[in-house]
Amino acid sequence: MPLTEKTPATPATAGTPAIEFKDVEKSFGPTTVLKDLNFTVAPGERVTLIGPSGSGKTTILRLVMTLEDLTDGYIFVDGEPLTFEERDGKRVEMPKKRTREMTTRIGMVFQQFNLFPNMTVLENIIEAPVHVLGKSKAEASTEAKELLERVGLSEKADAHPTRLSGGQQQRVAIARALAMSPEILLLDEVTSALDPELVGDVLGVLRDIAETTDITMLLVTHEMQFARDVSHRVMMFDGGQVLEEGPPDQIFNNPSHERTKSFLSSVL
Amino acid sequence: MIWNWEFAAEALPILLRGFVNTLIATVVGTIIATVLGLILAVAIRGLPRWINWIVRLLVAFVRNTPLVVQLIFVYYIFAGIPGLVDVPALVIGFIVIGIHYSTYMSESYRAGIDSVPPGQFEAATALSLPPVRTFTAVVLPQALRATIPSLGNYAVAMFKDTPFLFAISVVELVTSAQQFGAAKFAYTEAFTLAGIIFLVASYPTSLLIQRLDRRLATY
Numbered sequence: 001m002p003l004t005e006k007t008p009a010t011p012a013t014a015g016t017p018a019i020e021f022k023d024v025e026k027s028f029g030p031t032t033v034l035k036d037l038n039f040t041v042a043p044g045e046r047v048t049l050i051g052p053s054g055s056g057k058t059t060i061l062r063l064v065m066t067l068e069d070l071t072d073g074y075i076f077v078d079g080e081p082l083t084f085e086e087r088d089g090k091r092v093e094m095p096k097k098r099t100r101e102m103t104t105r106i107g108m109v110f111q112q113f114n115l116f117p118n119m120t121v122l123e124n125i126i127e128a129p130v131h132v133l134g135k136s137k138a139e140a141s142t143e144a145k146e147l148l149e150r151v152g153l154s155e156k157a158d159a160h161p162t163r164l165s166g167g168q169q170q171r172v173a174i175a176r177a178l179a180m181s182p183e184i185l186l187l188d189e190v191t192s193a194l195d196p197e198l199v200g201d202v203l204g205v206l207r208d209i210a211e212t213t214d215i216t217m218l219l220v221t222h223e224m225q226f227a228r229d230v231s232h233r234v235m236m237f238d239g240g241q242v243l244e245e246g247p248p249d250q251i252f253n254n255p256s257h258e259r260t261k262s263f264l265s266s267v268l
Numbered sequence: 269m270i271w272n273w274e275f276a277a278e279a280l281p282i283l284l285r286g287f288v289n290t291l292i293a294t295v296v297g298t299i300i301a302t303v304l305g306l307i308l309a310v311a312i313r314g315l316p317r318w319i320n321w322i323v324r325l326l327v328a329f330v331r332n333t334p335l336v337v338q339l340i341f342v343y344y345i346f347a348g349i350p351g352l353v354d355v356p357a358l359v360i361g362f363i364v365i366g367i368h369y370s371t372y373m374s375e376s377y378r379a380g381i382d383s384v385p386p387g388q389f390e391a392a393t394a395l396s397l398p399p400v401r402t403f404t405a406v407v408l409p410q411a412l413r414a415t416i417p418s419l420g421n422y423a424v425a426m427f428k429d430t431p432f433l434f435a436i437s438v439v440e441l442v443t444s445a446q447q448f449g450a451a452k453f454a455y456t457e458a459f460t461l462a463g464i465i466f467l468v469a470s471y472p473t474s475l476l477i478q479r480l481d482r483r484l485a486t487y
């Protein structure tokens with residue numbers, strides 16, 4: 001696994017990684033999507049995954065969020081096993097309850113927003129803080145309103161998601177993920193389903209979060225300018241493997257692989 | 269056809285007394301069917317394979333035999349068990365009708381649950397919601413939207429199936445019409461009124477279900 005030098009802005013890599021993939025393999029039926037994948041993400045680091053479709057980027061995010069079952073290998077969050085652990089030399093699945101405790105540290109924003117249509121915007125945001133973290137409704141609502149203000153949607157607290165534009169829905173989804181105070185935020189092509197004129201607002205919110213918090217971010221995006229601006233490191237995937245990685249300037253301006261060059265020229 | 273207003277006036281209170289049994293059987297039967305139907309739908313989804321298999325077999329058995337046969341079968345089983353001889357026929361009636369329709373309603377629930385997009389389950393996982401909370405707060409409210417119209421239709425169908433209770437000697441609306449008709453040779457009056465009572469009760473119910481459906485569709 002080629003581990004390249006980091007840009008000065010990268011958080012210290014010493015100590016326990018926020019995310020660690022160890023010998024990860026993921027197959028869907030006979031199709032192997034990821035094979036012998038090893039990488040770490042440092043606490044506070046923002047990493048963008050790029051690569052052609054089908055290269056396994058989204059699968060990586062989904063594995064961290066436990067939306068997919070790991071075929072083989074291990075994933076660690078803060079050094080603790082997420083879904084499988086090694087016990088007496090055997091690979092053992094963790095209890096579901098323990099995995100769920102682990103995932104409270106992780107938030108995810110989806111391409112299709114996935115807001116709960118049967119709840120208002122505010123109810124969407126306070127649902128998990130109340131029912132997972134055990135906060136009082138009053139406390140959760142106060143925090144939710146602060147988050148709504150942050151994403152510029154204070155006046156939409158009592159609206160139902162279907163009454164909002166795609167960009168507004170996505171900003172609510174970001175607020176909903178942030179309401180859990182995650183250490184890690186996974187962003188899966190969060191602007192791909194939006195009309196072009198709505199992309200800017202969503203990216204603006206994410207830039208703000210990147211600048212003002214130290215949340216570890218793992219993102220898959222086709223917005224290369226955004227990736228360049230916010231990420232400490234870019235990983236180029238191809239065929240379920242890390243083809244190359246490095247600071248955004250290096251990957252975007254001076255990629256070493258022909259595949260990376262041709263991929264970038266196709267999307268830039 | 270001869271219509272005798274005197275007979276009609278005489279029949280009406282008798283029919284309405286029978287109708288009380290019809291209503292009890294329908295309302296209690298509907299409550300049993302909606303609750304048990306949901307339990308069945310969840311059981312078929314979430315339980316270990318062998319329980320799942322047994323539940324499916326029972327559902328298939330209940331669906332593929334006539335309601336009348338089930339009513340008589342259970343009625344005579346109860347009659348043969350010493351402690352259960354005194355269970356009123358009406359109670360046996362609404363239990364059997366409730367179970368019968370629960371097998372249909374479970375199918376509606378299942379379709380409703382399947383209509384909830386996978387993204388909803390994924391969002392619930394991403395928020396670390398426990399499975400029970402995911403089901404009650406996210407999945408069920410959305411599934412019910414798709415389910416309520418057909419649950420309502422089954423309730424109306426159940427209502428119209430209550431005359432089968434005559435087979436276990438429950439005097440409901442149609443049986444009371446039959447008895448009155450036979451006693452006075454006034455079938456026309458008795459059955460015309462019985463039909464009108466059915467219509468007056470079930471048509472507003474259908475309208476109510478439509479309204480409920482529209483209201484649920486507003487988010």
